[in-house]
Amino acid sequence: MASSSSTFVAGLTAAALATVGFLAFQASANGPVTSGKPQAGASPTASKAPRDRKRPTSLPSGSGKGERVVYSVDDDRVWLVRENGKVERTFKVAPGSVDPAPGAYHVTSRSKATTGSDGIPIEHVVRFASVGGVVIGFSTAVGGPAPVRYPAVRTGGIRQSRADGDAMWRFATIGVRIVVIR
Template sequence: MPARRLPSWAWVTGLTAGAVAAVVALAVQADHGPKPTVVSARPSARASASPGPHPAPTPTAVKVPDGSGTGRRIVYSLGSKRVWLIDASDAQRRTFTVWPGTVGPEPGTYTVSTRRETTTGFDGVPVEHIVYFTARSGLSIAFSNALDGSSPPAPTPGARTGGIRMGKPDGQALWAFATTGTTVTVVA
């Protein structure tokens, strides 16, 4: 008696059932394994050691300069080339280093007057998160970050720029913090 061949639909059905069983077994096994954790997208209160496209966080905060006021404010130290974001309870929320422009503000107290999502800086670099707080010698002084996260190029000799640049994550944090009317304290 000749051997009987199984119809092709029987082979396909058998293989499909086997594949489904294997996938179910792997899914059950994966369900019992380690689970990924959710990482918060909120800015960290840790300080960044240096500006750049990917600032490196440091484990300790840098002390806010004495005489920088009280309450919710942005503190900018000309000498340290550093910014602090301070909340209403005088707690430091974030600090980071910056690249100042060639024309800087005088020490004093200012308020955020205008904000702008994007523009092109005086150095020709596309910037975002522009937070204006004063003017000097006919030049607007503002915080911003390069759209691509890069550090500013070396200024052309004789160029006048009022942008205070920072890394992209720091620019995003400052933008979220610096609403119109926020106090900006500039110290030497």
């Protein structure tokens, strides 16, 4: 019985986070996406920003302006970008099985430590979207590298190394813009 209660509470928590994220998106002054759909009038280059193939770690042009986190779902790479456009850090990530749609989002919630939807203890969780009931966010697996992904399990955790997770945690506070590109 305790197990079913825990599952029920976890489900309610996920639903509440998705609802809060949805409301935060609607209330944002920059008109972010809702429910994993790109915002109306989003820059067409935000979805397919051209890459510098000679320097693949270079920030893609067309990924926006100002302070932001840029996440490429095709390259599994993140850029932490300051207000002046300078890249503070870039790093590879290991995505879950559910990707957010290209567009602009905002950090809606954070958790210092919790358990991921895959049952793995995680820390420095930075959430920014929900797709079909799956919460999407950056996190670090506690005690080791990202676990093996099983495509049949719908997960939205975008895993990063401990050092990269620490940098993300310091950078991506509530309201910071997340730009998802292909």
